Amino acid sequence: xxxxxxxxxxxxxxxxxxxxxxxxxxxxxxxxxxxxxxxxxxxxxxxxxxxxxxxxxxxxxxxxxxxxxxxxxxxxxxxxxxxxxxxxxxxxxxxxxxxxxxxxxxxxxxxxxxxxxxxxxxxxxxxxxxxxxxxxxxxxxxxxxxxxxxxxxxxxxxxxxxxxxxxxxxxxxxxxxxxxxxxxxxxxxxxxxxxxxxxxxxxxxxxxxxxxxxxxxxxxxxxxxxxxxxxxxxxxxxxxxxxxxxxxxxxxxxxxxxxxxxxxxxxxxxxxxxxxxxxxxxxxxxxxxxxxxxxxxxxxxxxxxxxxxxxxxxxxx
Amino acid sequence: xxxxxxxxxxxxxxxxxxxxxxxxxxxxxxxxxxxxxxxxxxxxxxxxxxxxxxxxxxxxxxxxxxxxxxxxxxxxxxxxxxxxxxxxxxxxxxxxxxxxxxxxxxxxxxxxxxxxxxxxxxxxxxxxxxxxxxxxxxxxxxxxxxxxxxxxxxxxxxxxxxxxxxxxxxxxxxxxxxxxxxxxxxxxxxxxxxxxxxxxxxxxxxxxxxxxxxxxxxxxxxxxxxxxxxxxxxxxxxxxxxxxxxxxxxxxxxxxxxxxxxxxxxxxxxxxxxxxxxxxxxxxxxxxxxxxxxxxxxxxxxxxxxxxxxxxxxxxx
Amino acid sequence: xxxxxxxxxxxxxxxxxxxxxxxxxxxxxxxxxxxxxxxxxxxxxxxxxxxxxxxxxxxxxxxxxxxxxxxxxxxxxxxxxxxxxxxxxxxxxxxxxxxxxxxxxxxxxxxxxxxxxxxxxxxxxxxxxxxxxxxxxxxxxxxxxxxxxxxxxxxxxxxxxxxxxxxxxxxxxxxxxxxxxxxxxxxxxxxxxxxxxxxxxxxxxxxxxxxxxxxxxxxxxxxxxxxxxxxxxxxxxxxxxxxxxxxxxxxxxxxxxxxxxxxxxxxxxxxxxxxxxxxxxxxxxxxxxxxxxxxxxxxxxxxxxxxxxxxxxxxxx
Numbered sequence: 001x002x003x004x005x006x007x008x009x010x011x012x013x014x015x016x017x018x019x020x021x022x023x024x025x026x027x028x029x030x031x032x033x034x035x036x037x038x039x040x041x042x043x044x045x046x047x048x049x050x051x052x053x054x055x056x057x058x059x060x061x062x063x064x065x066x067x068x069x070x071x072x073x074x075x076x077x078x079x080x081x082x083x084x085x086x087x088x089x090x091x092x093x094x095x096x097x098x099x100x101x102x103x104x105x106x107x108x109x110x111x112x113x114x115x116x117x118x119x120x121x122x123x124x125x126x127x128x129x130x131x132x133x134x135x136x137x138x139x140x141x142x143x144x145x146x147x148x149x150x151x152x153x154x155x156x157x158x159x160x161x162x163x164x165x166x167x168x169x170x171x172x173x174x175x176x177x178x179x180x181x182x183x184x185x186x187x188x189x190x191x192x193x194x195x196x197x198x199x200x201x202x203x204x205x206x207x208x209x210x211x212x213x214x215x216x217x218x219x220x221x222x223x224x225x226x227x228x229x230x231x232x233x234x235x236x237x238x239x240x241x242x243x244x245x246x247x248x249x250x251x252x253x254x255x256x257x258x259x260x261x262x263x264x265x266x267x268x269x270x271x272x273x274x275x276x277x278x279x280x281x282x283x284x285x286x287x288x289x290x291x292x293x294x295x296x297x298x299x300x301x302x303x304x305x306x307x308x309x310x311x312x313x314x315x316x317x
Numbered sequence: 318x319x320x321x322x323x324x325x326x327x328x329x330x331x332x333x334x335x336x337x338x339x340x341x342x343x344x345x346x347x348x349x350x351x352x353x354x355x356x357x358x359x360x361x362x363x364x365x366x367x368x369x370x371x372x373x374x375x376x377x378x379x380x381x382x383x384x385x386x387x388x389x390x391x392x393x394x395x396x397x398x399x400x401x402x403x404x405x406x407x408x409x410x411x412x413x414x415x416x417x418x419x420x421x422x423x424x425x426x427x428x429x430x431x432x433x434x435x436x437x438x439x440x441x442x443x444x445x446x447x448x449x450x451x452x453x454x455x456x457x458x459x460x461x462x463x464x465x466x467x468x469x470x471x472x473x474x475x476x477x478x479x480x481x482x483x484x485x486x487x488x489x490x491x492x493x494x495x496x497x498x499x500x501x502x503x504x505x506x507x508x509x510x511x512x513x514x515x516x517x518x519x520x521x522x523x524x525x526x527x528x529x530x531x532x533x534x535x536x537x538x539x540x541x542x543x544x545x546x547x548x549x550x551x552x553x554x555x556x557x558x559x560x561x562x563x564x565x566x567x568x569x570x571x572x573x574x575x576x577x578x579x580x581x582x583x584x585x586x587x588x589x590x591x592x593x594x595x596x597x598x599x600x601x602x603x604x605x606x607x608x609x610x611x612x613x614x615x616x617x618x619x620x621x622x623x624x625x626x627x628x629x630x631x632x633x634x
Numbered sequence: 635x636x637x638x639x640x641x642x643x644x645x646x647x648x649x650x651x652x653x654x655x656x657x658x659x660x661x662x663x664x665x666x667x668x669x670x671x672x673x674x675x676x677x678x679x680x681x682x683x684x685x686x687x688x689x690x691x692x693x694x695x696x697x698x699x700x701x702x703x704x705x706x707x708x709x710x711x712x713x714x715x716x717x718x719x720x721x722x723x724x725x726x727x728x729x730x731x732x733x734x735x736x737x738x739x740x741x742x743x744x745x746x747x748x749x750x751x752x753x754x755x756x757x758x759x760x761x762x763x764x765x766x767x768x769x770x771x772x773x774x775x776x777x778x779x780x781x782x783x784x785x786x787x788x789x790x791x792x793x794x795x796x797x798x799x800x801x802x803x804x805x806x807x808x809x810x811x812x813x814x815x816x817x818x819x820x821x822x823x824x825x826x827x828x829x830x831x832x833x834x835x836x837x838x839x840x841x842x843x844x845x846x847x848x849x850x851x852x853x854x855x856x857x858x859x860x861x862x863x864x865x866x867x868x869x870x871x872x873x874x875x876x877x878x879x880x881x882x883x884x885x886x887x888x889x890x891x892x893x894x895x896x897x898x899x900x901x902x903x904x905x906x907x908x909x910x911x912x913x914x915x916x917x918x919x920x921x922x923x924x925x926x927x928x929x930x931x932x933x934x935x936x937x938x939x940x941x942x943x944x945x946x947x948x949x950x951x
Binding site: 367368369370371372373374383384387388391392395423427430431433434437440441444452453454455456457458459461462463464465498499500517519520537538569570588589604607608609610611612613 | 639642643646647649650651653654658659660661662663664667668669671725726802803806807810811813814817819821823836837839841842855857859870872874887889891907908913916917918919920921922
């Protein structure tokens with residue numbers, strides 16, 4: 001590498017370093033003062049081990065018994081979560097003293113861990129619902145080892161407890177991580193009942209203020225969303241996502257929108273339906289048959305006569 | 318950390334350990350008795366190296382020649398797959414003796430490896446189809462190195478062979494792993510012909526009993542699904558997903574549903590079409606133009622006069 | 635393992651090795667002659683650190699100051715990118731001498747790094763737009779640490795500069811990697827203005843020749859696509875994706891298709907709209923209310939009388 005290029009590289013690096021002096025959000029360089037995304041992902045993996053020990057435990061650990069192995073994982077995850085909560089609180093609650101932050105973080109971490117057996121009891125109902133609902137699933141173990149829906153609801157239920165404890169930043173980082181893995185985007189604020197089943201899952205969006213009862217099934221591409229976000233930050237805390245009562249099934253691609261929209265108990269919403277007002281209980285809703293155009297291909301004589309012979313059509317990628 | 322908190326932590330960990338005594342599926346703690354998801358993902362990566370050696374081979378390995386390097390990978394992957402198949406069989410076929418399981422696992426692993434050259438021959442046709450179909454692709458190498466569609470069909474073709482050999486658990490873990498990476502959810506049971514092309518891919522769902530011919534193209538968000546899953550586990554083994562014949566193109570967001578639905582040779586299904594009955598060969602199907610409402614914005618004089626002036630409209634997130 | 639099985643394994647491995655002699659694209663075994671996907675992903679992570687230093691910097695590095703730490707990352711990433719560009723050029727520009735390739739790669743890497751401060755200035759506007767647009771976001775830091783939309787547009791803006799410099803292979807590998815992480819598929823060729831906001835994001839597809847102005851918002855499942863890809867490789871370089879002018883919002887699931895389609899300044903496109911021709915500025919477009927069928931469930935007396943009582947309906951997965 002000749003000297004000229006070396007000078008140029010030095011100049012480029014200097015310009016980049018100066019760019020960090022602009023005092024914008026993206027110019028933050030102070031480490032150790034905010035939660036660490038990588039560490040939070042590692043904590044999620046530790047929590048998955050505690051929730052489904054036989055399926056997620058790292059087999060390279062060679063401790064004496066499974067129980068002592070799991071105790072070590074539990075204490076380790078609790079310690080690390082405590083630390084991340086402290087960083088999140090210090091970052092967002094600038095008026096608190098370090099001592100208050102330490103105490104709050106400790107209390108939040110302990111309160112969260114006390115909830116884990118209760119969360120596990122609900123997850124067993126989700127596993128039942130997933131097995132009952134999916135004829136392609138051969139065993140419950142297959143679901144634990146492979147279902148994106150069970151993974152998403154597991155991480156949601158954990159993140160939701162941290163959300164209820166008012167832990168900043170960490171719950172959303174957790175759910176966005178599982179969104180990345182599954183294509184299922186559940187805001188940690190959403191309230192979801194027992195026996196919840198998601199099939200396929202890619203493209204599902206469940207908004208922050210959605211409320212979902214027990215025995216609800218969702219298929220891929222379902223949105224439980226807001227009617228408008230024009231208000232932006234002014235809409236914070238307002239209920240803007242729908243309520244889904246017990247025993248509702250919502251098929252693929254349906255959108256249910258609006259904070260006042262209620263889907264009543266036992267209703268079934270058909271694929272691709274677009275719902276912006278309430279549906280009473282026990283209703284089965286389906287989209288009317290689309291009007292479709294059919295056109296015979298060139299040289300293809302076998303096109304059925306009974307099809308419409310509309311002339312217009314188009315392709316879409 | 319003071320003593321009180323230490324006691325509390327001990328209590329929380331004990332409660333968690335007792336929670337594993339409930340004898341539910343999620344309470345399984347026996348390791349080494351079922352397939353290991355991390356190991357299966359590592360096997361997938363080894364298989365990708367064997368299928369596309371120049372693109373996936375780990376460059377940190379410094380063996381003498383590429384051929385000897387690949388031979389080592391092949392023997393290593395075969396050995397590890399054999400072991401995982403054994404665990405899957407032991408887990409699900411409790412009536413078999415350990416000797417029978419060992420022999421079956423060995424035979425299945427060998428039978429699978431014998432299929433790899435044939436699978437590679439078909440994948441070369443998929444690569445051709447991907448290059449021909451995508452004007453944004455500049456080189457075939459770009460497709461191998463970056464296309465989610467080629468990745469998904471590659472792992473599917475491998476997992477499908479294991480599915481045909483009746484290996485438990487592992488095929489679904491493989492396809493759900495690639496679902497996580499690509500947003501493309503193909504059940505390992507689906508039958509797919511040569512020259513298969515998926516573009517973009519996110520949101521595609523192909524059900525277990527779908528049958529797809531040669532030269533078929535699918536775009537993002539296409540579902541080849543079932544009409545209902547109300548039957549749950551009772552529907553297992555029933556053909557509930559459609560048949561797509563040769564040379565069919567299905568554009569983005571279309572849904573083709575039902576086990577008796579057949580899309581005939583050479584047909585083209587337009588974007589967002591919702592098809593629940595058979596379409597004869599050589600037909601081009603498109604949705605009728607949607608009725609849309611248009612409303613002029615405030616202070617925007619340039620709205621074209623020819624647009625409808627409907628008053629109702631709504632936003633959707 | 636008995637001798638027979640050992641022979642069989644040897645035979646299977648030999649057959650696989652012979653399969654690489656077929657001289658197809660997939661038979662390429664020459665390493666070190668093309669870009670390395672793993673290395674490019676590592677370069678992306680390095681670039682994320684340079685763009686958002688306080689959020690992505692590896693905390694296990696213990697260098698003296700943050701600035702010197704970042705300088706080391708910058709020089710390291712520049713060196714490695716230079717090398718990958720060289721491999722990409724050698725692979726695709728066979729007529730160039732090694733010396734010319736080395737010089738071009740060096741120039742491209744330097745030119746790219748000079749652009750980074752400018753890219754960062756635009757990303758700060760994207761961060762503003764994300765915070766303003768999302769009532770569920772509590773802090774800007776939460777967005778940097780968790781938003782898939784910001785991640786996708788960040789990697790796009792970096793890859794787009796390499797695309798403009800005519801670097802082969804690498805830009806698409808970069809955007810497909812972030813597609814895998816986020817479900818958002820933006821071709822590196824797409825032109826995108828400031829204050830760009832993607833919410834949720836899963837299923838979004840933005841084609842190579844799309845042109846997007848400033849202050850544009852997109853929700854999940856939006857396609858900016860081509861009307862047809864029947865032309866395949868013959869369509870390369872033709873503008874086949876739409877133009878979106880400034881201050882346009884496109885809600886979930888909408889498709890805007892065709893190279894001549896222009897969405898005018900300030901327009902709002904409602905959810906699921908399917909647009910294949912231009913929309914003048916200041917227009918709000920929404921789909922007409924779907925005709926839906928409603929059917930009373932058995933034993934559910936509370937179904938509202940005002941609902942249609944159509945008899946046909948169907949489920950969809």
